[in-house]
Every structure is written in C-alpha cells, then in structure tokens.
Amino acid sequence: MSGDRGPMAGTRLTRRYKVAALWRNVFRASTVVGIIVLGLLLINIANSAFGYVAVTNRVDPGDLVAEDRALEDLDHAELVAILEVNISKGLFRKLANEKPFAERERAEVLGLIYENVVKPEVAKQWTLLESITKRSEIVAEATTAYPSATLRFESWLDVAFITSPQSSDAVKAGIRTALLGSLWTIAIAIVFAFPIGVGAAIYLEEYADHARPAARAINQVIQTNISNLAGVPSIIYGILGLAVFVRVLEPLTSGAIFGLTDSTTANGRTIISAGLTLGLLILPLIIINSQEAIRAVPNSLREAAFGLGATRWQTVWSHVLPNAMPGILTGTILSVSRAMGETAPLVVVGASTYITADPSEPFSKFTTLPIQIYQWTTRPQDVFRNIAAAAIIALLMLLLSMNGVAIVLRNRFSKRT
Amino acid sequence: MDNGRIHTTKLDSWQDTNVTYAIEAQGLNVYYDNFRALKNVDLKIERHKVTAIIGPSGCGKSTVLRAFNRMNELFRSARTEGRVLFNGLDIYHDQIDPVEVRRHIGMVFQKPNPFPKSIYENVAWGARIHGYRGNMDDLVYQALTQAALWDEVKDKLGQSGLSLSGGQQQRLCIARTIATQPEIILMDEPASALDPIATLRIEELMRELTNNYTIIVVTHNMQQAGRVSDNTAFFSLDETDRAGVLIEYGPTLRIFSNPASKMTEDYITGRFG
Ligand SMILES: Nc1ncnc2c1ncn2[C@@H]1O[C@H](COP(=O)(O)OP(=O)(O)O)[C@@H](O)[C@H]1O
Ligand SMILES: [Mg+2]
Numbered sequence: 157m158s159g160d161r162g163p164m165a166g167t168r169l170t171r172r173y174k175v176a177a178l179w180r181n182v183f184r185a186s187t188v189v190g191i192i193v194l195g196l197l198l199i200n201i202a203n204s205a206f207g208y209v210a211v212t213n214r215v216d217p218g219d220l221v222a223e224d225r226a227l228e229d230l231d232h233a234e235l236v237a238i239l240e241v242n243i244s245k246g247l248f249r250k251l252a253n254e255k256p257f258a259e260r261e262r263a264e265v266l267g268l269i270y271e272n273v274v275k276p277e278v279a280k281q282w283t284l285l286e287s288i289t290k291r292s293e294i295v296a297e298a299t300t301a302y303p304s305a306t307l308r309f310e311s312w313l314d315v316a317f318i319t320s321p322q323s324s325d326a327v328k329a330g331i332r333t334a335l336l337g338s339l340w341t342i343a344i345a346i347v348f349a350f351p352i353g354v355g356a357a358i359y360l361e362e363y364a365d366h367a368r369p370a371a372r373a374i375n376q377v378i379q380t381n382i383s384n385l386a387g388v389p390s391i392i393y394g395i396l397g398l399a400v401f402v403r404v405l406e407p408l409t410s411g412a413i414f415g416l417t418d419s420t421t422a423n424g425r426t427i428i429s430a431g432l433t434l435g436l437l438i439l440p441l442i443i444i445n446s447q448e449a450i451r452a453v454p455n456s457l458r459e460a461a462f463g464l465g466a467t468r469w470q471t472v473w474s475h476v477l478p479n480a481m482p483g484i485l486t487g488t489i490l491s492v493s494r495a496m497g498e499t500a501p502l503v504v505v506g507a508s509t510y511i512t513a514d515p516s517e518p519f520s521k522f523t524t525l526p527i528q529i530y531q532w533t534t535r536p537q538d539v540f541r542n543i544a545a546a547a548i549i550a551l552l553m554l555l556l557s558m559n560g561v562a563i564v565l566r567n568r569f570s571k572r573t
Numbered sequence: 574m575d576n577g578r579i580h581t582t583k584l585d586s587w588q589d590t591n592v593t594y595a596i597e598a599q600g601l602n603v604y605y606d607n608f609r610a611l612k613n614v615d616l617k618i619e620r621h622k623v624t625a626i627i628g629p630s631g632c633g634k635s636t637v638l639r640a641f642n643r644m645n646e647l648f649r650s651a652r653t654e655g656r657v658l659f660n661g662l663d664i665y666h667d668q669i670d671p672v673e674v675r676r677h678i679g680m681v682f683q684k685p686n687p688f689p690k691s692i693y694e695n696v697a698w699g700a701r702i703h704g705y706r707g708n709m710d711d712l713v714y715q716a717l718t719q720a721a722l723w724d725e726v727k728d729k730l731g732q733s734g735l736s737l738s739g740g741q742q743q744r745l746c747i748a749r750t751i752a753t754q755p756e757i758i759l760m761d762e763p764a765s766a767l768d769p770i771a772t773l774r775i776e777e778l779m780r781e782l783t784n785n786y787t788i789i790v791v792t793h794n795m796q797q798a799g800r801v802s803d804n805t806a807f808f809s810l811d812e813t814d815r816a817g818v819l820i821e822y823g824p825t826l827r828i829f830s831n832p833a834s835k836m837t838e839d840y841i842t843g844r845f846g
Contacts, residue, residue, distance in 0.1 A: 366649045456686035460746070462647060464699035464753050465676030474698065475688060 199285075201552075204545030205312050207287040210298045210305040214275035215242070227269070235265040242273040271328075278327060278539050279305050313546035321512040322528070326539035331547050333511055334528035337427065338496060338554070340515050341524060344431025345438060345495055350488060353442030356382075357484075360443070361450040362472050386440040394501030397433030402505060405429075411519030425506030428518035433505050434498060438491040445487020449480040482566040489562035493555050499526040525551045592661045595620040595757055595787040596641055596678070601655035603636050603645060610636045612816035614655075616806060618757075623779055623788045625802035625825065627795065629840065632808045633817025634791040638759050641789065642678035643671040659757075676703060679750035683762040685742035687734030687749070692717075692726050695734040695745055699753040712752055719785075720748035721778050740771025747778065751786075758782065760790040764797065776801045795841060799829055807837045 217227040220238050230238070236257045240248055251257075251268065260268075270276065279302045282294050287309065298307045320330025360379065365371035402424035407413045409424040409432075453476050461471040508521045509531060515522050525547060532544035594617040603611040611633045618624050626634045636645065643664060645651040656663045664674045687695050696713045705712065713730070717723040722744040726737070734745050743763055750758055760779070764772040779788050779801050792798050798805055806822040821828060821837045832838040 454686075456682065456684060457688065459644070459647065459680075459682060460686045460688065460749075463642070463644065463675060463680035463682070464702075464749065465672055465674075465679075466699070466702055467672050470702045474702075479689065 201545050201548050203283045203285055204542050205549055206284045207282045207310065207542075208291075208294050208298075208307060209281040209310040210279045210302045210307050211276050212279045212302055212305040214277070215273050216304070217274050220269070220273065227266070232262045232265060235262065235269060239265060239269050239273065242269070247272065276327065281310070281538065281542060310542075311546075312542045313549050317543070317546055318550060321514070322510060322523070323512065324510075326532075326535075326537060326543050329532075329543055331525060331528060331550055333514060334523050334525045334547070335550070335554075336515050337430075337507075337522040338524040338526075338551075340427045340518070340520075341431040341434055341502070341522060342492060342496055344428055344518065345434035346488070346492060348432055348435035349439045349442050349491075353439050353488075354446050354484060356443045357446030357450055358472060358477075361447050362468060362476065382440050382443050386444055390437055390498050391500040391504060393433055393437045394504030396436065397429060397501060397505045401429035401432050409519070411517075414519075425508075425521065426519045427515050427522040430502050430505050430507065430522055430524070431518070433501050434495040437498065437501060438488075438495045441491035441494070442484075442488050445491065446480070446484045449483025449487065450476060452483060453479045478569070482569045485565045485569070486562050489558055493558060496555060496558070497526055497551070499524075499530050502527055503530075525554070592658075593620075594618055595659075596789075597658040598637070598640065599656040599658065601637070601640055601657065602653070603633070603640055604652045604654075605648065606650045609814065609816040611640070612811060612814075612818050614817075614819045616819060616822060618787060618789060619804060620787050621783050621785075622803040623783055623790060623801050625798035625805045626789065626791045626808060627793070627798050627805060627840070628808035628817070628820075629810065630793065631817075632810050634808055635761050636817065637808070638761050638789060638791050639680075641757070641759055642675045642680055644675070644680060646671060676753060677755055678757040678759060679753060679755035681743070681746050681750055681758060681760040681763050684766050685739055685746055687737070687742050687745050689733060689735055691731050692734050692737070692745060693730040696748050696752045699749055703753060716748040716752035717745075719751050719782070720744045721774065721781075722748055738771070740767045740774060743767060743771070743775060744778065747775075747782075751782075755786065757787045757789065760788065762791050762793060765793065772797070795843075799825060805829070807832075807834075807840065809836055809840070 220242065221227055221230065227235075227238075239251075239257075257265065280298075282290075286294065295307065298305060317330045318335065319332055320328060322331075322333045323329040360375065364375045366375065401409050406424035409426050409429045411426070457475045457479065458471055461475050466474075502522075502524055507523050507527045509523070511521050511523055513520075529544050529547045529551065532540040532547065596618045598614050598616040601611060601614040601616075602609060614637060616637070626637065628634055639645045640653060640657060643653075645653060653665055655665075657665060659674070659677065662669065664671075688698065690698070693713055696716050697709050700709065700712055714723065717726060722741060725741060726732075726745075729736075734742065737745060743766075747758070747763075764775045767775065776797060779790065782788055783803075790801065802825045804823065805825040805828045807820045807828065808817050809820045810816070811818045821832060821834045823833075828837065829841060832841060838844075
C-alpha cells in the first residue's frame with residue numbers, strides 16, 4: 157500500500173491532521189467559553205441565593221418568657237397573653253377584630269408575636285462564596301459588629317419562599333403571586349397562540365395556492381412578514397397589547413361584559429390582556445417552527461396518502477400532523493420559554509407592582525416572575541437582591557421542567573410511529 | 574369519440590359502461606411550467622392486462638403514469654392538456670374530483686413508502702377514509718393475502734410497517750392500494766429499489782393481480798417488461814424539443830421480437846438508453 161506514494165501521502169496526511177486538530181481545538185474552545193459563561197451565571201445567582209445571615213431581633217424571644225422555657229413550647233393561651241402585654245392596646249384590638257384569637261391557630265399567634273414583637277431583621281448577609289471560604293472571619297465579624305445577632309445559614313429559596321405571597325418585608329416575601337401569574341399568562345398565551353399558529357402553518361405549507369402568480373406573491377408577502385414579526389422587539393408587542401387588549405377591548409379584558417365589575421380589578425390590565433400579548437409575541441415563532449416541522453415530513457408520505465384517494469385534510473390530519481408534532485411541540489415550548497422570561501411587554505401592558513392576592517381568574521390583576529425579580533432588584537435594600545436571586549433560580553427551574561415536558565412529549569409522539 | 578356522459582360526475586364501475594379499454598389517453602400533453610414533458614400521447618390500456626411503459630430516463634414515463642390518476646397536480650408547476658377517459662369519462666373534466674379519481678386508480682411508488690404506523694393500520698387506513706363499512710379484519714386479511722404478504726406478517730400486524738424489509742414494504746404498499754378496491758393500479762418502477770428475489774415476487778404478484786385489476790407499470794428493466802407485461806408502450810424524447818413522445822405501442826411479444834421503429838429496436842437491444 158505505502159509503496160512509492162508513501163512519502164507524499166505521509167506529508168499530506170500530517171498536514172491534514174494538523175488542520176483537523178486546529179479546527180477541533182477552535183470548536184472545543186467555543187464550547188468551553190460557553191460553558192464557562194453559563195457556569196459563572198449560575199455561580200453568580202447561587203452566590204446571592206444562599207449564605208450566612210446575621211439576624212437581629214428587636215426583642216429577644218428569650219426575654220419574653222421565663223428563664224427555663226422557650227417561646228416555641230408555650231400553649232395557645234400563654235402566647236396570646238404574651239402578645240397582649242407586648243403590643244399596643246390598639247393593635248391588639250385591631251387584630252382581635254380581624255379574627256378573634258380563640259379562632260386563630262397556635263402557630264398563627266406565634267407568627268404574630270414574631271411579626272409584631274420579636275421583629276427579626278437581617279443585619280447583614282454574606283454571599284455563598286464568602287460563607288464557604290471565610291467562615292471564621294464571618295463568625296468573628298458577626299460577634300463583634302452584631303453582638304446581639306444570631307448567625308445562621310440561610311437558603312433564600314425554600315418551600316415557604318415559593319408558597320408565600322408577595323410582601324414588603326423581604327424576609328417574609330415569597331413568589332407565589334408571581335408564580336401563579338406567570339402560569340396563568342402562559343396558559344392563556346398557549347391556548348391562544350398554539351391553535352392559531354399551527355393552523356396558519358398548515359395553511360401556508362399545505363393549502364396556500366402557489367400556482368397562480370398573484371396568489372404566490374401574496375403568500376410570499378405573508379411569509380416575509382411573519383419572519384419579520386418574529387424579530388420585532390418584544391416591547392412593541394407590549395405597546396400593541398396596551399392599545400388593543402387593555403384599551404380597545406377593555407370591556408372584554410376587564411371582564412365587564414361578563415358582569416364582573418369588581419372594583420379591585422384593574423380595568424383592562426388583567427391576566428387575559430397579558431396572556432394575549434404574550435400569545436401575539438410567540439405566534440410568529442410558533443408559525444415558523446411549525447412550518448419547518450411540517451416541511452420536514454417527507455413528501456412520499458403525502459403522495460402515499462393522495463395515491464389512496466385521501467383528501468388534503470385527511471392527509472394532513474392522519475399523516476402530516478402526527479409526524480410533524482414532535483417538532484411543533486419542541487418549537488412551541490421553546491417559544492413559550494421565551495415568553496416566560498419576558499418583562500418589558502408586560503410592564504407596558506400594566507403588570508401590578510405590588511399585589512398580594514393570588515390571581516384567581518383571567519380578569520385578575522397580575523404580576524409575573526420576571527417582573528417580580530426586576531422589581532426586587534431595583535429595591536435599595538440588599539436583602540431584596542437575595543430573594544431576587546432565589547426567584548431567578550425558581551424561574552430557571554420552571555423553564556427546565558418545561559423543557560423536560562417537551563422532551564417527554566416528543567419521545568411519546570416519536571414512539572407511536 | 575365524443576360521448577354524451579360528461580354531465581355526470583360519478584365515476585361508475587366499468588360493468589355499467591360498454592367501454593372496452595380500462596383507461597385511454599387522447600392527445601395528452603403535460604407541461605411543467607413552460608417545459609413540455611409529454612407531447613400528444615394517445616394510449617389505450619387494455620383491461621385486466623399488465624401494460625409496461627418503457628423508455629430512456631427523463632422521457633416522461635412517470636409523468637404519463639401520474640397523468641392517469643391526476644397525481645401530477647400535486648406538483649405546483651404541472652399543467653395537463655388533452656383527455657384521459659376512464660369508463661367513458663374525462664377525468665380532467667371540471668366536474669370531476671381528483672380525489673375520486675385516485676380512489677378508482679391507485680398508485681404504488683418507486684421507493685416503498687409505508688406509513689409510519691402499524692402494518693394493520695397501513696392497510697386499513699385507505700379503506701377507512703373511504704367509509705368502508707364491512708369487517709375491517711377481513712379486508713386487511715384479504716388485501717394482505719392478495720399481496721402475498723399475509724403469511725409473513727400475520728403474527729405482527731401491530732408492528733410498524735417500517736420494520737419490514739424493502740420487498741415486504743413494497744408488497745405492503747400494494748396491499749394498502751388493493752384494500753381501497755381500485756380498478757387500476759399504477760406502479761412506478763415498483764421493484765427498482767429491491768433485490769432480485771424481492772423483484773421476482775413483485776413480478777409474480779403483478780401477474781396474479783391481473784385477475785382483478787388492470788396494471789400499468791413503468792420499468793427501466795427490459796427483462797422485467799418482457800416477463801410481466803402483455804402490452805408495451807415505448808416512449809422516447811423528441812429530438813427537437815426534448816418532449817416525451819410515444820414511439821410505439823403493442824403486444825409485448827411483437828414489440829420485443831419485431832419492433833416497427835428503429836428507435837425501439839435500438840433501445841431494446843441496449844444500443845441506447
Ligand atoms: N415535478 C416536476 N417539475 C418539473 N419538471 C419535472 C417534474 N417531474 C418531472 N419533470 C421533468 O419532466 C421530464 C419527464 O420526467 P419523468 O416523467 O419523471 O421521466 P421518467 O420517469 O421517464 O424518468 C424530465 O425532463 C423531468 O425533468
Ligand atoms: Mg420516473
């Protein structure tokens with residue numbers, strides 16, 4: 157084999173290997189850069205979401221009870237008594253008026269004592285990296301600078317954080333309101349955009365007339381516009397949503413048409429307006445992704461069906477759609493992930509800055525996770541940075557689980573073939 | 574030639590008519606945009622026979638086959654002129670539904686293309702969309718038996734049609750067509766993607782199917798045309814405008830032993846093509 161071509165093949169081969177190695181390293185380097193950036197991002201978030209905190213109490217819980225007992229061990233009546241002597245008469249009466257103490261759970265009374273008497277406050281918090289690397293310094297600093305404080309390791313992201321409503325107190329604040337708002341708006345966006353998007357894609361790919369030049373030109377214009385719409389900045393959709401859903405369609409989006417004239421609802425600035433705005437935003441993406449998925453279905457399948465005397469619709473329904481569905485679903489979930497992270501259009505549409513009530517219907521006021529995160533990061537107190545980081549982790553987990561759902565759905569559909 | 578039955582849009586079964594030929598092209602021209610792929614073709618196909626269409630590649634064999642069940646319309650650029658009479662009706666008449674045409678004239682393609690569904694579903698689907706009311710299990714059994722596939726698949730009807738070998742897939746496609754009970758089955762080089770043994774099985778099958786169906790088969794394989802067909806149509810390219818034209822048509826034995834045209838003789842003996 158290596159006969160007289162040997163030397164020449166040898167040099168050419170080494171050169172080719174060198175070039176191949178060069179390219180391999182270039183591509184590997186870009187992958188490594190990507191992974192480093194991602195890693196930095198995650199570290200940065202985790203850095204704020206976990207770490208030591210020094211908590212000072214206005215009143216030490218130990219001072220409220222006798223030497224040998226702890227606040228947590230007391231029974232209902234004792235707790236009420238402590239509350240009564242430690243807060244003003246007016247406040248006590250007000251609380252009793254809201255709900256008689258006899259009806260309140262023991263844990264609830266304990267919570268009231270913490271909220272109104274003990275009043276724990278985060279005096280200082282340390283990042284995760286500091287907490288890991290400089291533990292002894294932190295302990296030293298805490299004992300000298302905050303002698304009355306207790307030092308503990310805090311995970312800002314915990315079950316209570318996810319299940320608590322919004323609050324002006326960072327320690328108590330949670331993301332439940334925002335999380336429900338996100339789920340509601342996304343659900344409405346999907347219900348609105350998915351059928352329309354897939355329908356439009358089916359029309360453009362399977363039905364649109366390409367024979368007559370005029371029709372072909374019109375379809376070309378439509379196609380170009382859809383592609384352009386996919387690239388329009390999201391805030392433009394916010395302005396559109398404000399004009400159309402919040403203003404023009406106010407009777408509909410405020411629920412007035414359905415007899416819902418609840419004074420707490422915010423005119424047209426409701427979940428349904430937000431959901432429809434996000435629906436508009438993802439519509440072109442769903443159309444384009446679905447078109448691609450439909451185009452990827454081999455033509456031989458369509459020919460087979462037509463050859464059996466199937467109509468266009470029978471062919472699309474039985475063969476094109478089932479085979480395109482994995483691609484359509486993947487594209488949809490990716491678009492939905494994008495909508496999930498959108499902030500600007502919803503601010504324009506009128507997300508509430510501060511609501512504590514769960515959204516209960518499409519005509520409720522709303523806030524969403526990204527908006528909540530954004531608002532927390534604009535607060536001056538450092539503690540809000542920590543809960544913003546925790547909320548970001550929650551948002552990321554939500555997106556990851558949605559992508560997981562996409563993978564499961566895709567596998568389910570592919571297996572049927 | 575002109576018949577007075579154009580007022581009806583129903584494609585009747587041939588027993589109701591006194592038409593001799595299964596299908597007949599008259600002055601057929603097919604264009605792709607401005608390119609004429611088929612020029613003035615007149616062709617009468619005999620009932621319950623195998624008719625082979627042969628000729629060099631690009632001479633319009635597939636085009637003429639697809640013209641017989643209006644499959645060319647699926648290509649956006651295609652345009653057809655002339656008439657194709659099926660049971661005395663012009664299938665290109667305004668009032669005729671192409672879907673209806675394809676129910677009566679089925680098609681098997683060059684590359685086996687079973688649906689990515691179960692074997693059973695592959696056969697049953699066509700009949701179901703046509704509103705078949707009888708016993709579906711029986712129909713599937715009959716179609717697979719006629720396609721000489723039943724014994725090989727009877728234990729795995731639930732498996733994907735794609736799990737079969739190429740030859741089995743092609744017979745599944747034939748079974749699928751049979752299940753819709755067409756009168757004519759068009760086959761476009763049905764064995765060209767298969768090995769010699771699978772090819773022989775398909776050829777045997779074509780002979781058997783003539784008991785119930787009229788078969789038109791495109792093939793580039795001379796031996797195959799000689800083995801399976803009763804009649805042969807030889808197409809070639811017009812020297813001047815590269816359009817496909819019918820050069821010679823007649824009983825296969827005569828065409829192969831005593832061709833009238835020099836072009837046919839050259840092609841059959843392998844001197845060009
Ligand atoms: N869908 C199409 N669009 C445009 N031209 C086509 C199309 N199908 C076939 N043709 C052209 O028509 C001619 C005949 O094609 P075809 O019928 O496929 O030939 P054959 O089957 O004999 O090889 C060829 O020149 C081919 O390029
Ligand atoms: Mg061909």
